[in-house]
Amino acid sequence: MFSKFQNHIASRFPFLGDKKLFLAVSGGLDSMVLLHLLQQLPCQIAVLHCNFQLRGLESFGDQSFIQDYCDRNNIPIFTTQFDTEAFAKDYKLSTQVAARELRYSWFYELLEEEKFDYILTAHHADDNLETFIINLTRGTGLEGLTGIPEENDRIIRPLLPFSRDKILKYAQENNIDWREDSSNASNKYLRNKIRHDLVPILKEINPNFLNALQKTQSYLRESQEMAEDASIMIYQQVAKEEGEDIHFDLNQLKKLPNYKSYLYQWLNEFGFLAWNDIYDLVDGQSGKQVFSAEFRVLKNRDTLILSPLSQRLEKEEFEIGVSDTEVNFPLKLRLCNISHITVHDNKAIFVDAEKIQFPLVLRKWNTGDIFQPFGMNGKSKKVSKLFKDEKLSLIEKEKIWILSSANQIVWVIGVRQDERFKIENTTRKILKIELHNEL
Amino acid sequence: MFSKFQNHIASRFPFLGDKKLFLAVSGGLDSMVLLHLLQQLPCQIAVLHCNFQLRGLESFGDQSFIQDYCDRNNIPIFTTQFDTEAFAKDYKLSTQVAARELRYSWFYELLEEEKFDYILTAHHADDNLETFIINLTRGTGLEGLTGIPEENDRIIRPLLPFSRDKILKYAQENNIDWREDSSNASNKYLRNKIRHDLVPILKEINPNFLNALQKTQSYLRESQEMAEDASIMIYQQVAKEEGEDIHFDLNQLKKLPNYKSYLYQWLNEFGFLAWNDIYDLVDGQSGKQVFSAEFRVLKNRDTLILSPLSQRLEKEEFEIGVSDTEVNFPLKLRLCNISHITVHDNKAIFVDAEKIQFPLVLRKWNTGDIFQPFGMNGKSKKVSKLFKDEKLSLIEKEKIWILSSANQIVWVIGVRQDERFKIENTTRKILKIELHNEL
Numbered sequence: 001m002f003s004k005f006q007n008h009i010a011s012r013f014p015f016l017g018d019k020k021l022f023l024a025v026s027g028g029l030d031s032m033v034l035l036h037l038l039q040q041l042p043c044q045i046a047v048l049h050c051n052f053q054l055r056g057l058e059s060f061g062d063q064s065f066i067q068d069y070c071d072r073n074n075i076p077i078f079t080t081q082f083d084t085e086a087f088a089k090d091y092k093l094s095t096q097v098a099a100r101e102l103r104y105s106w107f108y109e110l111l112e113e114e115k116f117d118y119i120l121t122a123h124h125a126d127d128n129l130e131t132f133i134i135n136l137t138r139g140t141g142l143e144g145l146t147g148i149p150e151e152n153d154r155i156i157r158p159l160l161p162f163s164r165d166k167i168l169k170y171a172q173e174n175n176i177d178w179r180e181d182s183s184n185a186s187n188k189y190l191r192n193k194i195r196h197d198l199v200p201i202l203k204e205i206n207p208n209f210l211n212a213l214q215k216t217q218s219y220l221r222e223s224q225e226m227a228e229d230a231s232i233m234i235y236q237q238v239a240k241e242e243g244e245d246i247h248f249d250l251n252q253l254k255k256l257p258n259y260k261s262y263l264y265q266w267l268n269e270f271g272f273l274a275w276n277d278i279y280d281l282v283d284g285q286s287g288k289q290v291f292s293a294e295f296r297v298l299k300n301r302d303t304l305i306l307s308p309l310s311q312r313l314e315k316e317e318f319e320i321g322v323s324d325t326e327v328n329f330p331l332k333l334r335l336c337n338i339s340h341i342t343v344h345d346n347k348a349i350f351v352d353a354e355k356i357q358f359p360l361v362l363r364k365w366n367t368g369d370i371f372q373p374f375g376m377n378g379k380s381k382k383v384s385k386l387f388k389d390e391k392l393s394l395i396e397k398e399k400i401w402i403l404s405s406a407n408q409i410v411w412v413i414g415v416r417q418d419e420r421f422k423i424e425n426t427t428r429k430i431l432k433i434e435l436h437n438e439l
Numbered sequence: 440m441f442s443k444f445q446n447h448i449a450s451r452f453p454f455l456g457d458k459k460l461f462l463a464v465s466g467g468l469d470s471m472v473l474l475h476l477l478q479q480l481p482c483q484i485a486v487l488h489c490n491f492q493l494r495g496l497e498s499f500g501d502q503s504f505i506q507d508y509c510d511r512n513n514i515p516i517f518t519t520q521f522d523t524e525a526f527a528k529d530y531k532l533s534t535q536v537a538a539r540e541l542r543y544s545w546f547y548e549l550l551e552e553e554k555f556d557y558i559l560t561a562h563h564a565d566d567n568l569e570t571f572i573i574n575l576t577r578g579t580g581l582e583g584l585t586g587i588p589e590e591n592d593r594i595i596r597p598l599l600p601f602s603r604d605k606i607l608k609y610a611q612e613n614n615i616d617w618r619e620d621s622s623n624a625s626n627k628y629l630r631n632k633i634r635h636d637l638v639p640i641l642k643e644i645n646p647n648f649l650n651a652l653q654k655t656q657s658y659l660r661e662s663q664e665m666a667e668d669a670s671i672m673i674y675q676q677v678a679k680e681e682g683e684d685i686h687f688d689l690n691q692l693k694k695l696p697n698y699k700s701y702l703y704q705w706l707n708e709f710g711f712l713a714w715n716d717i718y719d720l721v722d723g724q725s726g727k728q729v730f731s732a733e734f735r736v737l738k739n740r741d742t743l744i745l746s747p748l749s750q751r752l753e754k755e756e757f758e759i760g761v762s763d764t765e766v767n768f769p770l771k772l773r774l775c776n777i778s779h780i781t782v783h784d785n786k787a788i789f790v791d792a793e794k795i796q797f798p799l800v801l802r803k804w805n806t807g808d809i810f811q812p813f814g815m816n817g818k819s820k821k822v823s824k825l826f827k828d829e830k831l832s833l834i835e836k837e838k839i840w841i842l843s844s845a846n847q848i849v850w851v852i853g854v855r856q857d858e859r860f861k862i863e864n865t866t867r868k869i870l871k872i873e874l875h876n877e878l
Binding site for chain 2: 193226257
């Protein structure tokens with residue numbers, strides 16, 4: 001008989017059945033329960049464990065605890081060790097942020113290497129509440145209040161609707177063993193204060209507080225999506241891409257009483273900090289400019305012009321004709337018509353051949369590129385935002401090429417296919433486009 | 440020497456100097472401080488006091504306390520008594536909501552009758568925080584988290600940035616007398632719990648918590664405005680008004696992955712409750728319908744049709760020609776060209792004569808009307824939303840007429856002028872349009 005946890009997983013994530021799943025396991029209560037739950041489902045699983053070396057021997061104790069458990073239960077396990085402190089120091093990050101960067105970049109790397117489909121983490125409703133309150137006490141925007149997502153990109157958090165109490169109860173009923181989790185060191189005092197002093201009062205005011213928060217957060221996410229819709233619609237009205245630059249038409253923009261909000265949305269991802277200076281450009285003298293590390297905004301008559309500081313993106317475009325089966329420069333692609341979809345990974349896409357128009361064009365990505373990422377139900381997203389969400393480094397971003405058909409992005413190569421060209425039930429001709437080793 | 444409170448009022452609301460201001464005064468700490476502050480500013484003030492008769496003799500004690508204070512200080516005072524419990528029972532409202540409805544409708548009435556400009560209330564930062572937390576514990580949407588506005592419509596809350604502690608300190612330093620406020624009866628236990636148990640922990644985690652919250656709420660308001668922009672832009676793309684009905688083009692609408700959010704935004708103000716039934720209509724059979732008390736949504740082929748249940752809005756339109764100086768039916772208007780603006784109230788508007796096109800049209804308002812309310816910097820708003828915000832009753836709404844020029848609303852008559860036709864520095868010809876007693 002399945003528990004309510006397993007029923008939730010089966011109904012909320014029915015597609016997991018035949019997938020290959022990594023489980024991020026620290027050895028603490030939550031992740032050991034997640035592991036126990038997944039062992040009883042018919043999925044192919046493997047464990048990922050990061051040793052951040054932040055607690056000396058204790059960290060190695062955790063590692064061997066998991067290693068033993070997996071050995072005894074015949075579960076494949078991947079472990080890695082990070083010098084988290086050194087990384088944090090090098091990149092001027094807090095220990096916590098450094099650990100997250102290291103963890104997720106290793107996760108994504110392994111997904112590719114081992115050809116797994118998803119990573120499951122054991123975040124639960126109380127984690128989500130604590131994060132909400134931490135962000136709230138610091139001052140935050142809508143994004144900081146919408147909560148930890150149940151599913152984003154290839155990360156899935158199946159325990160998110162459940163409280164810590166329910167997870168603990170399951171562990172006790174099933175005699176699950178775990179290591180007391182003393183990670184989150186830098187954050188521990190704050191999380192404990194919230195957990196022990198603040199949350200009990202909220203739950204006293206409303207015993208269903210966790211449910212109320214879930215409802216609130218789903219409304220907030222709806223509002224956030226609408227705000228993003230507005231951001232994209234207005235962008236399409238006032239912004240024009242000229243090569244690598246983006247020109248914002250100020251006469252149009254200034255018709256909006258809240259134009260500053262939009263400028264913030266559009267320019268935020270380019271590393272600007274001096275927001276008041278940027279807002280002042282709108283009514284400022286022609287020729288004035290504001291800089292970030294990699295970009296600048298210039299006021300030029302009735303236009304704001306965003307430009308990259310270096311000529312980091314080449315301007316060449318390469319055409320792929322209808323009879324080409326191979327491209328060798330600037331990167332290696334192979335194109336062939338096939339009858340069945342085979343292995344699906346980031347190195348190959350399958351498109352509906354009747355939806356595309358030749359010649360396809362191969363070019364570097366631009367600051368203003370927008371596409372509809374596969375799996376997002378047709379929502380538009382800026383390519384630069386995708387890179388930010390996927391935490392691509394500047395160097396990784398510089399290497400990215402775009403495949404486009406009639407000015408629509410087909411593939412952010414090696415990163416994400418576009419929804420508009422995907423295979424559907426009605427597809428009659430499938431084109432496979434495969435990336436080989438880069439030059 | 441002015442206090443920081445008075446400096447804030449002078450810098451944030453510089454336009455109050457020559458205005459006539461009502462002060463809503465309960466007799467409690469906050470409103471007595473507000474009154475004391477305003478007495479020392481060169482504004483024309485009068486006190487409004489509502490006796491909600493919720494605490495027997497105590498309520499009358501508050502009333503005579505204020506009355507005495509105003510008499511001694513030569514401040515004009517208006518008082519009224521409400522049978523709040525009876526009103527709440529009749530309209531099936533909570534005592535708190537009933538008190539608010541009664542209070543604000545009386546306030547707005549007096550503004551008109553006495554030709555005052557604004558109402559000032561004494562809400563402060565801790566009120567705002569408590570409201571935020573109450574909404575949060577109950578589950579809420581973005582609107583419930585954006586906080587009490589410093590300024591909306593004709594209500595101004597000059598103490599909103601200040602904490603209760605600061606207000607108390609001012610009262611003590613200035614020997615201000617007040618009545619212990621035991622109102623908010625139904626809400627008192629909850630507010631006290633939040634005030635005494637929860638808020639101190641938040642302020643311990645971040646001593647500047649109130650400031651952080653103000654920052655958060657200003658970001659949230661930005662996002663909310665953007666979400667509203669999206670709602671209006673998409674509405675203009677998919678909705679078409681046909682007489683009193685609104686037709687929503689489902690083929691267009693369904694292209695949006697988050698179309699439910701938009702349907703909710705558009706239909707929410709029409710009193711629907713069965714949201715899942717409405718969402719099911721989108722893919723449901725032609726002919727299916729969902730009802731609210733006054734409206735229905737019908738699925739008809741590729742369209743959702745919103746219609747009022749009764750033919751409550753007449754369909755006639757009346758034209759006003761360029762040489763008309765008077766209209767006598769269906770309501771009495773007088774039009775004249777003038778050289779200077781005189782008294783400004785809801786019974787008369789002044790428009791730039793060169794911006795309007797004759798014939799002007801006089802008609803009842805429609806469900807889908809959108810205009811740009813005067814004073815909102817060109818933001819668009821649905822007329823129905825304005826009525827909701829101003830808490831107009833169904834009967835009041837039925838009486839409202841619209842004056843329009845070339846299909847643009849010039850005046851929601853007796854309620855709000857449109858921004859687009861207002862007088863500006865460049866105006867050369869002023870047209871005054873005045874409403875006389877309705878028929």
